[in-house]
Amino acid sequence: MEIYIHIPFCVKKCLYCDFLSSTADDETKEKYVKALCDEIKSGQNKIESVSSIFIGGGTPSILKAEFIEKILSTVYDNYIVNSDAEITIECNPGTLSYEKLLAYKRSGVNRLSIGLQSAHNNELKELGRIHTFEEFVENYKLAREVGFENINIDLMSGIINQSLESFEDTLKKVVKLNPEHISVYSLIIEEGTALYEQVKRMDEEGINIRPSEDVDREIYKSTKQILSSFGYERYEISNYSKAGYECKHNLGYWTGISYRGFGIGAASYINYGNEAIRYKNTDNLTEYLNGNNTKTEIEKLSMDDMISEHMILGFRLGKGISKSDFYTKFEMQLYDRFGDVINKYLANGFLIDKDDRVYLSDKGIDVSNYILSDFL
Ligand code: SF4
Numbered sequence: 001m002e003i004y005i006h007i008p009f010c011v012k013k014c015l016y017c018d019f020l021s022s023t024a025d026d027e028t029k030e031k032y033v034k035a036l037c038d039e040i041k042s043g044q045n046k047i048e049s050v051s052s053i054f055i056g057g058g059t060p061s062i063l064k065a066e067f068i069e070k071i072l073s074t075v076y077d078n079y080i081v082n083s084d085a086e087i088t089i090e091c092n093p094g095t096l097s098y099e100k101l102l103a104y105k106r107s108g109v110n111r112l113s114i115g116l117q118s119a120h121n122n123e124l125k126e127l128g129r130i131h132t133f134e135e136f137v138e139n140y141k142l143a144r145e146v147g148f149e150n151i152n153i154d155l156m157s158g159i160i161n162q163s164l165e166s167f168e169d170t171l172k173k174v175v176k177l178n179p180e181h182i183s184v185y186s187l188i189i190e191e192g193t194a195l196y197e198q199v200k201r202m203d204e205e206g207i208n209i210r211p212s213e214d215v216d217r218e219i220y221k222s223t224k225q226i227l228s229s230f231g232y233e234r235y236e237i238s239n240y241s242k243a244g245y246e247c248k249h250n251l252g253y254w255t256g257i258s259y260r261g262f263g264i265g266a267a268s269y270i271n272y273g274n275e276a277i278r279y280k281n282t283d284n285l286t287e288y289l290n291g292n293n294t295k296t297e298i299e300k301l302s303m304d305d306m307i308s309e310h311m312i313l314g315f316r317l318g319k320g321i322s323k324s325d326f327y328t329k330f331e332m333q334l335y336d337r338f339g340d341v342i343n344k345y346l347a348n349g350f351l352i353d354k355d356d357r358v359y360l361s362d363k364g365i366d367v368s369n370y371i372l373s374d375f376l
Contacts, residue, residue: 001048001049001050001051001257001258001259001260002050002051002052002053002054002249002252002253002257002258002259002260003050003052003053003054003075003079003259003260003261003262004053004054004056004249004259004260004261004262004266004267005036005040005053005054005055005056005060005071005075005261005262005263005266006020006056006057006058006261006262006263006264006265006266007032007055007056007057007058007059007060007062007063007263008020008021008022008024008032008057008058008263008264008265008285009021009022009023009024009028009029009032009057009058009059009062009063010022010023010057010058010059010062010092011023011059011062011092011094011095011130012128012130013128013194014127014128014129015126015127015128015193015194015195015198016127016128016187016188016189016190016193016194016195017128017193018190018192018193019057019058020058020264020265020283021057021058021059022285028285028289029062029063029064029067030067031289032263032285032288032289033063033067033070033071035288035289035291036071036262036263037070037071037074038291039262039263039281039293040071040074040075040078040262041074041077041078043078043079043260043262048079048080048258049079049080049081049082050075050079050080050081050082050085051082051085051086051248051252051257052085052086052087052088052248052249052252053072053075053081053085053086053087053088053249054088054090054249055068055071055088055089055090055109056088056090056113057090058090059090059091059092059095060089060090060091061089061090061091061092061095061096061100062092062095065099065100065103065104066103068089068103068104068107068109069103069106069107072087072107072108072109073107076108081108086110086111086150086247086248086249087108087109087110087111088109088110088111088112088113088152088247088249089104089109089111089112089113090113090114090115091112091113091114091115091139092114092115092129092130092131093114093115093116093130093131093132093135093136093138093139093140094130094131094135094139095130096139096142096143097142098142098145098146101142101143101146101148102146105146105147105148110148110149110150111148111150111151111152111247112143112148112150112151112152113151113152113154113181113183114136114139114140114143114151114152114153114154115129115154116133116136116153116154116155116174117129117154117155117156117159118133118155118156118159118162118166118170119133119169119170119173119174120133120166120169120170121133122161123159123160123161123162123166123170126159126160126161127156127159127160127187127195128194128195133173137177140153140177140179149180150180150181150245151179151180151181152179152180152181152182152183152247153174153177153179153181153182153183154183154185155170155171155174155182155183155184155185156184156185156186156187157184157185157186157187157211157216157219157220157223158186158187158210158211158216158219159187159211160195160199160209160210161209161211162211162215163211163215164215164218164219164222167219167222167223168222168226171222171223171226171227172226175226175227175230175232180241180242180245181239181240181241181242181245181246181247182227182232182239182240182241183238183239183240184223184238184240185238186216189210217366223240224240224362227240231243233318234318235317235318235319236250236254236316236317236318237316237365237368251317253313254313254314254316254317255313255314256271256276256306256309256310256313256329257271258270258271258276261280261281262281263281263288264281264282264283264284264285264288265280265281265282265283266280266281267279267280267281267297268280268281271306274303275300275301275302275303275306276300276301276305276306277298277299277300277301278297278298278299278301279295279296279297279298279299280295280296280297281293281295281296282294282295282296283296303330306330307330307337308375308376310326310329310330311338311372311375312372312375312376315359315360315368315371315372315375316368317359318359319357319359320352320357320358320359320360321334321357321358321359322356322357323335323356323357323358324356334358338375341374341375342358344374345364345371345374349361349363349364350363350364350367350371351364351371352364
């Protein structure tokens with residue numbers, strides 16, 4: 001199984017952010033770490049072996065290093081963590097120091113995921129990020145000095161006033177640093193965020209500040225081209241890595257491994273083979289700090305639900321769905337279940353069937369939402 005730990009604190013709210021995160025004082029952070037450790041202890045499952053731990057947020061690197069050490073040692077005391085487990089912490093430039101990075105390393109963290117988003121300071125400003133590109137480079141070099149050999153950099157496309165050229169320039173600056181992994185997600189402007197209001201105001205004045213869908217599509221194509229020329233493989237719709245550096249934790253999500261989430265709003269998924277359960281922790285910070293962690297959105301998944309999820313998540317992966325793996329998991333042949341749909345998309349070149357695997361072609365990726373809905 002995998003473990004996810006949510007740290008819901010940030011230096012300040014980015015303009016586009018609708019994640020469960022907020023600013024907080026030192027006392028609240030300390031209380032939260034205590035409540036989190038209590039929750040981890042109450043998970044009491046020493047028999048399950050853990051293949052990955054992901055400390056996400058928010059901005060986990062905002063916490064004092066000793067808190068991260070405390071959280072991880074609580075996990076080690078209460079779970080069997082595999083010796084080759086991937087242990088990631090999400091960091092934001094501007095919140096890292098040499099001492100913090102050393103403490104992460106000491107406590108077993110072996111992968112950093114750094115939120116850069118753009119190499120252009122004007123775009124970072126549009127997003128309301130707290131850092132500049134130069135601060136990111138400084139932090140990145142520090143991480144290498146400390147000895148981190150597995151680093152992901154998060155980038156964003158579709159930023160206000162971003163052009164194809166400025167995105168490509170970001171990409172080229174980032175590959176020069178030679179990270180092992182790069183994620184590129186499109187900016188989604190969610191209702192309720194400050195950016196949503198800003199864009200709405202501009203729209204009302206007839207000014208379009210968002211890159212067009214054509215630019216977004218060009219960015220997507222160019223990302224794959226540029227990154228593959230530097231040795232990165234697109235192994236998932238939005239994720240690229242050097243060989244052997246795919247994110248184990250996310251691969252686990254996409255292939256249906258059980259995970260337990262700790263902290264406010266964290267989701268858990270327990271896979272029992274022929275059925276599964278999914279639920280979320282309370283997203284109320286005050287309740288959580290008082291030890292009142294009511295589970296919400298409890299959902300029981302039948303075998304049919306699990307099969308649908310297997311298809312939807314599997315097609316996000318570059319390697320797609322393995323026919324033999326499908327048989328092992330569900331005791332039925334992939335083609336007996338989905339032969340009609342698969343054959344339809346094979347015929348028009350949206351799917352490819354090769355060496356035990358069925359996966360989306362490049363042209364299939366462009367219309368993936370449409371294709372995936374056929375597997376529900
Ligand atoms: S750093 Fe991430 S979680 Fe924090 S406000 Fe910005 S987008 Fe949201």
